[in-house]
Every structure is written in structure tokens, then in C-alpha cells.
Amino acid sequence: MHRKSSISIREWLENSNKALLVTGIRRCGKSILLKQIMDEMKEDQGVTDDHIIYMNLEDMKYAFIKNAMDLYGYVEKLIVDEEKYYIFLDEIQMVEEFERAINSFHATKNVSIFITGSNSWLLSGELATLLSGRYVNFRVMPFRFQEMFEMLGVKKEEASEKEFMGYITWGVMPQRFYFKTEEETKVFMTDLYDSIVLKDIFWRGQVRDVDALNRLLEYIVLNSSQTFSPTSIAKYFESVNRKVAPDTIIIIWKR
The missing domain is CATH 3.40.50.300 (P-loop containing nucleotide triphosphate hydrolases)
Known part of the structure; x- marks a missing residue:
């Protein structure tokens, strides 16, 4: 396409x-x-x-x-x-x-x-x-909404619930449309996440604590519709038995 x-x-x-x-x-x-x-x-x-x-x-x-x-x-x-x-x-x-x-x-x-x-x-x-x-x-950005339907070969007004749920669940990274099963898509998305975190964020930002970074990103995704602060994130870390000071969170975030 x-x-x-x-x-x-x-x-x-x-x-x-x-x-x-x-x-x-x-x-x-x-x-x-x-x-x-x-x-x-x-x-x-x-x-x-x-x-x-x-x-x-x-x-x-x-x-x-x-x-x-x-x-x-x-x-x-x-x-x-x-x-x-x-x-x-x-x-x-x-x-x-x-x-x-x-x-x-x-x-x-x-x-x-x-x-x-x-x-x-x-x-x-x-x-x-x-x-x-x-x-x-x-x-270059991932697919636009219209481009997704062009990739799938369907008109937007004729799209089924399956196409819309795929958009909401998996997003619009171009390569994910080549996978036919949910398991294959999960493997691809996990690999993509790991490559971004390890090769770009971790390597470029010189972050030493990968686990803390992963948990920080997880928290942000789970709370994307809410406001949060370094203090609230620190409390989240405590709830999963990780003690990280708010100042440390700010340092990780800036990197």
C-alpha cells in the first residue's frame, strides 16, 4: 500500500x-x-x-x-x-x-x-x-484511521465490529496487520515494546533500572486518562514492593 x-x-x-x-x-x-x-x-x-x-x-x-x-x-x-x-x-x-x-x-x-x-x-x-x-x-507515523481500512481492504462505513475492536485493542502499527492470530499479534506487540524500551529508551537514556522503567511505563498506560504525579507513582511502586523515591522517578522521566 x-x-x-x-x-x-x-x-x-x-x-x-x-x-x-x-x-x-x-x-x-x-x-x-x-x-x-x-x-x-x-x-x-x-x-x-x-x-x-x-x-x-x-x-x-x-x-x-x-x-x-x-x-x-x-x-x-x-x-x-x-x-x-x-x-x-x-x-x-x-x-x-x-x-x-x-x-x-x-x-x-x-x-x-x-x-x-x-x-x-x-x-x-x-x-x-x-x-x-x-x-x-x-x-512517519503509524497508520491513520483511514489508512487502516485501506490496508484491510474495506470501506470505513462497511467495517465490522471486529475491525473496530482490532483498532482499539492493537492500534495501527503497519506490521501488525500481517498477523492472522491474536497470539501472533501479542508476540509482535511485546517484541515491539521491548525493542523500543531496550534499544531506544534504555540505551539512549542510560537508564540503569529496567524494571523500574517498565513499571513506570505500565503505570502510565494504565492511568492514561487520569492525572498523576511523582508522588502517586512512588505509592504505586510501594504497592508492588518496589521502593522508589519521587525524585528518582523525575530523573527517569526526564531521561
Whole structure:
């Protein structure tokens, strides 16, 4: 299914020479969006495969790329002429100081660069400074309500109670629609939660107490329609035999 966001990106591509940074929560469809853009380039603009460089930096075959120098050295060898190359770097946060390579590509090569990333650092003010204003941030969200029905192949007004309950219970992460059973969906959603907490929040925020973080998130979800405070959360921790001071909760929250 082609998302409307790909149309917006196409319009950007025609009018900008900046790197495109595609951000969003894990598994919201960033990688699929990149592949849609690549397909459109081949079909509509006649770009050939040898001028499209795609790398998923979470793939083990790129595990040797640790930093900006590794990234630049590898990609530079793939650029063999003066024609324009299109570089797609998926999950760029895996590369230390990647922004140095991006800046160098822009300064020395005839390229358009597309980047995806998941964690909060990619959305921070740090990145704007490091990339010297040479990028545009494009935020990808999970499916909109209408997109969910397009994915399911039904009209909104003809949807059954099952579709609506699926929306309320499981949300609209694109990949969850590929699972046919409730058990498969539960496994996917649990894995998604763990990957966000461990790879993004835990790693980026340098949180040492994973259990406290999990319980804090659980409390927030269960009380999402109510007001709460560090003190009320501390009382909740006491009820599950965990003693955490309100000040500690504030520190975890800020991270």
C-alpha cells in the first residue's frame, strides 16, 4: 500500500537538495517508505540499480561499519562516476558520528541522501547543529484511521465490529496487520515494546533500572486518562514492593 507520505516526499525531492531524515517509532513503516521511493525512482525517473545505494545498518553484514570513517569509505567505493547517486541509509543511529559522513558526501559528491532513524537523539536539536542545516526532517507515523481500512481492504462505513475492536485493542502499527492470530499479534506487540524500551529508551537514556522503567511505563498506560504525579507513582511502586523515591522517578522521566 502506497502511503500519502510518499507523495509528500516526492514533492520534497523535486524541490530540495538537502538530506531527507525520515524519523518515527520503530516499525512504523520507515523502511517500507524508503523502498517505495526507490521503486518510484526506477519507474518514474529511470534511475538504475547501480546508482541506488541502500544499506540497512542493523543488518549484520554491515556490522563492520562502526563510525563515520567506515561509512564514508564503504560508500565512496560504490560511487564510480560523476552521475547522481541516491544513498539510502536505514537505521543510521547505529553509526557513531554518522553526521560527519553525511556532511562530507554533500560537500564532495553528486548525491541525494535519505536517512531513517528511530531513537530520540535523531529528533533532537543536536542533529540540526551537526548537519549544519543540510537536512529536512520527515516524520512517519503509524497508520491513520483511514489508512487502516485501506490496508484491510474495506470501506470505513462497511467495517465490522471486529475491525473496530482490532483498532482499539492493537492500534495501527503497519506490521501488525500481517498477523492472522491474536497470539501472533501479542508476540509482535511485546517484541515491539521491548525493542523500543531496550534499544531506544534504555540505551539512549542510560537508564540503569529496567524494571523500574517498565513499571513506570505500565503505570502510565494504565492511568492514561487520569492525572498523576511523582508522588502517586512512588505509592504505586510501594504497592508492588518496589521502593522508589519521587525524585528518582523525575530523573527517569526526564531521561
